[in-house]
Amino acid sequence: MLNFFKGTPPTAIFGMLVILTTAVLGIFAPWIAPFGETQIVGAEYLPWGDSGYILGTDNLGRDMLSRMIFGARNTVGLAILTTAIAFSIGAFLGIFAALKGGWIDQVISRTIDVLMAVPPLILALILLAILGSSIPNMVGVIAVIYVAPVFRLSRAAAMDVVQLDFIQAAKLRGEGAFWLIRREILPNITSTLLAEFGLRFCFVFLFIAALSFLGLGIQPPTADWGSMVKENATLISFGDITPLIPAAAIGLVTVAINFVVDWMLHRASGLKE
Amino acid sequence: MSRLQKLILGRIGLGIVTLAVVSMLIFVGVDLLPGDLAQQILGQSATPETLAAYRLELGLDQPAYLRYFDWLGGVFHGDFGHSLANGRDVAELIGPRLAKTMFLAGYAAVIAVPVALTLGVLVALFRGTLFDRIANVLALSAVSLPEFFVGYLLILLLAVKVAAFPSLARLDDAATWGEALYRTFLPALTLILVVLAHMMRMTRAAIINVLASPYIEMARLKGMPPIKIILRHALPNALAPIINVVALNLAYLVVGVVVVEVVFAYPGLGQLLVDAVVKRDFPVVQAVGLFFAATYIVLNLIADVLSILANPRLRSGR
Numbered sequence: 001m002l003n004f005f006k007g008t009p010p011t012a013i014f015g016m017l018v019i020l021t022t023a024v025l026g027i028f029a030p031w032i033a034p035f036g037e038t039q040i041v042g043a044e045y046l047p048w049g050d051s052g053y054i055l056g057t058d059n060l061g062r063d064m065l066s067r068m069i070f071g072a073r074n075t076v077g078l079a080i081l082t083t084a085i086a087f088s089i090g091a092f093l094g095i096f097a098a099l100k101g102g103w104i105d106q107v108i109s110r111t112i113d114v115l116m117a118v119p120p121l122i123l124a125l126i127l128l129a130i131l132g133s134s135i136p137n138m139v140g141v142i143a144v145i146y147v148a149p150v151f152r153l154s155r156a157a158a159m160d161v162v163q164l165d166f167i168q169a170a171k172l173r174g175e176g177a178f179w180l181i182r183r184e185i186l187p188n189i190t191s192t193l194l195a196e197f198g199l200r201f202c203f204v205f206l207f208i209a210a211l212s213f214l215g216l217g218i219q220p221p222t223a224d225w226g227s228m229v230k231e232n233a234t235l236i237s238f239g240d241i242t243p244l245i246p247a248a249a250i251g252l253v254t255v256a257i258n259f260v261v262d263w264m265l266h267r268a269s270g271l272k273e
Numbered sequence: 274m275s276r277l278q279k280l281i282l283g284r285i286g287l288g289i290v291t292l293a294v295v296s297m298l299i300f301v302g303v304d305l306l307p308g309d310l311a312q313q314i315l316g317q318s319a320t321p322e323t324l325a326a327y328r329l330e331l332g333l334d335q336p337a338y339l340r341y342f343d344w345l346g347g348v349f350h351g352d353f354g355h356s357l358a359n360g361r362d363v364a365e366l367i368g369p370r371l372a373k374t375m376f377l378a379g380y381a382a383v384i385a386v387p388v389a390l391t392l393g394v395l396v397a398l399f400r401g402t403l404f405d406r407i408a409n410v411l412a413l414s415a416v417s418l419p420e421f422f423v424g425y426l427l428i429l430l431l432a433v434k435v436a437a438f439p440s441l442a443r444l445d446d447a448a449t450w451g452e453a454l455y456r457t458f459l460p461a462l463t464l465i466l467v468v469l470a471h472m473m474r475m476t477r478a479a480i481i482n483v484l485a486s487p488y489i490e491m492a493r494l495k496g497m498p499p500i501k502i503i504l505r506h507a508l509p510n511a512l513a514p515i516i517n518v519v520a521l522n523l524a525y526l527v528v529g530v531v532v533v534e535v536v537f538a539y540p541g542l543g544q545l546l547v548d549a550v551v552k553r554d555f556p557v558v559q560a561v562g563l564f565f566a567a568t569y570i571v572l573n574l575i576a577d578v579l580s581i582l583a584n585p586r587l588r589s590g591r
Binding site for chain 1: 294298299303413414416419420426428432433440524531546547549550551553558562566569
C-alpha cells in the first residue's frame with residue numbers, strides 16, 4: 001500500500017481522497033446528514049456556526065450542510081448515470097461502425113458530425129425547449145450530446161484493433177458482430193475508454209450543474225449543487241459566501257477527477273516529456 | 274485550380290452543408306413536438322375550433338418542407354417571426370442584445386488571446402521547472418471550475434469585499450466607451466479566466482510537440498538561445514494547432530456567455546435564450562439557437578481554413 005503511494009504525485013492523492021469522500025457522502029447521505037433533504041429546520045438565511053447549523057440555512061430555512069450531503073448523491077449520481085448511458089451507446093456505435101465499415105460507418109459518422117457541429121449547451125437548450133425540462137429529459141439530452149465524442153474516440157481506437165489478425169481469424173471462423181465486440185475488441189480498448197470516461201464525466205458533471213444553475217436541470221426541492229447556487233445567489237451581494245459552497249464543491253470534484261485522470265494518462269504514456 | 278484552393282473550397286462547402294443541416298434540425302425539432310405547436314401554446318383545455326383556427330394562423334396547415342423554406346427565406350430577410358410570449362418582432366428583440374453579447378465576447382477575446390499565447394510560450398520555455406508545474410496545476414484547476422463559481426467569487430472579492438467594480442453589468446445608462454468597459458469588467462474577467470487556461474495549456478503542448486523535431490535539435494546544437502529557437506522555429510510550426518485552439522475558444526466565448534450573462538444579469542443573447550427556453554418561446558429559441566450555431570460553425574470553418582493556410586507544405590502548387 002505504501003509502495004503504491006510512493007511515486008504518486010500529491011495532486012493525484014488529493015484527487016483520490018476527494019473522490020472517495022464524495023462517494024462515501026453520496027452513498028450514505030441519509031445516515032450522515034443531520035437533517036432531511038427538504039426539511040425546514042429554522043429561519044431563512046441563518047449565518048454559519050453560531051446558529052447551531054454548521055453551514056447555516058438556505059433561502060427556505062433548510063440546513064445547508066444536509067443539502068450539500070444530499071447534493072453529492074443527486075448531482076454526482078445523475079452525472080454518473082448520464083455518462084454511463086452516453087458511454088454504452090457511443091462505445092457500441094463506435095466499435096460497430098469500425099467493425100462494419102462501408103455505408104453503415106458513413107451514415108453513423110456523418111450523423112455524429114452534425115451533432116458535433118452545434119455547440120453542446122445551445123443544442124441542449126434547444127432540445128430542452130422542445131421536450132420541456134425534467135430530470136429524465138435532461139439526462140437523455142446530455143447523454144445524446146456526449147454520445148458524439150465517445151463515438152469518435154471508440155471508433156478510432158477500434159479501427160486500430162479491427163485490422164489485426166486475430167479479428168480476421170475470428171471473422172473467418174464465422175463469429176457474429178456482438179461476439180467480436182464483446183470478446184475481441186472491447187478488452188483491447190478498455191484502458192483508452194476508461195481515461196475517456198473520467199474526462200467525459202467531468203464535462204457531463206459541469207454540464208448538469210450549468211443547466212441546473214440556469215433553472216433547466218434538476219428542479220427544486222431536490223437538493224442539487226447547481227440549483228443550490230441559483231437559489232442562494234442573491235446572498236452574494238451581502239458578502240455571504242453560502243452560494244459559493246455548492247459551486248466550490250462542484251469545482252473541487254471536477255479538479256479532483258482531472259488530477260487523477262491527468263496522472264493516469266501521464267503514467268500510461270510513459271512520461272513523454 | 275491548385276490543391277490549396279481545392280482544399281479550402283471543399284472545407285467551405287462542408288461548412289455550408291453543415292449549416293443547412295443544422296438549420297433544418299432546429300426547425301424540424303420544434304415540428305416534432307408531441308401534439309403540435311398550437312396544442313402546446315393553447316394547452317389541453319382548448320376547444321377543437323380554437324385549435325383549428327390557431328393552426329391556420331400559425332400556418333400549420335402547410336406541409337413541413339414549405340414552412341421550412343418559408344422560415345429560412347424569412348431568416349435571410351432578417352424576419353424571424355414573432356415571439357410567442359409577448360408578440361414582439363424577434364429580430365427587434367435580438368438586435369440590441371446581439372451587439373451586447375458580441376461586445377462582451379470581443380472584450381474578453383482581445384485580452385485573453387495575447388495573454389494566453391504569451392504565457393503558453395513562457396511555460397514551454399521553462400518546462401519542467403517549478404514555474405511550469407505551478408502554472409500547470411493552476412491551469413488544470415481553472416479548466417475544471419464552473420463559470421458561475423468564478424463569476425460569484427469575483428463578485429464577492431471585487432464588488433462586495435472591495436467595492437472596486439459593479440456586480441451587475443448594466444449597460445443602458447453607460448455614457449462613454451470607457452464607462453462600458455468598466456461596468457462589464459467583471460463578466461469579461463470571468464470569461465477570460467475560463468478560456469485562458471485551456472488556450473495556454475494547448476499552446477504549451479503544441480510547442481513542446483514541435484520541440485522534439487530534429488531541426489530544433491540542430492538549432493540547439495549550433496548554439497541558438499532557447500527563446501530564439503521557440504520564436505523562430507517552434508512557434509511558426511506549431512501555429513496550425515494553436516490557431517485551432519484559439520478559434521475553438523473564441524467559439525466557446527460566444528457560447529459560454531450564456532451562464533456568465535445570467536450570473537451578472539447582463540442583457541445579452543444568452544439570457545434571452547435561457548428565458549425563451551423556460552417560457553418555451555419557440556421562434557426566439559430557433560432564432561437565437563441558429564445564431565449561436567452559425568457563429569460556432571463559421572469560427573470553426575475559419576480556423577480550419579487558417580490552419581490549412583499556415584501549413585507551408587500545402588502552399589507549393591502541385
